[in-house]
Amino acid sequence: MIIECFDGGIVRLSEPLDFRRFKLVLHADVGSGTLAWPGITLLDDRDALVSVDLVPTLAGRPDDASWDQRFAEMVDKAREHGWIDAERHAIRAHIERMT
Secondary structure (H helix, E strand, C coil): CEEEEEHHHEEEEECCCCCCCCEEEECCCHHHCCCCCCCEEECCCCEEEEECCCHHHCECCCCCHHHHHHHHHHHHHHHHCCCEECCCCEEEEEEEECC
16 A cells, blocks of 8 residues: 655545555655645654554545554554554554655
């Protein structure tokens, strides 16, 4: 599953049925100024935190009850591996930049 971030605060979900990977793809030049995507915190150049509650609200999410269950299972697995920030209720995501 890929969280894609664009200029202007636009965020969407792509590959929503791939529950085995989770990453954040930045299509914007974050170095040119402060860009904000609600529910997403850039920790450094390599990692970010994505709110667990944000993901199901994104454009590109299938409207399917089985998706909700599989997403919850993915979050549980992420928690087992230490990839959940309990205080922020967020999933750690690797950042990739598109140029």
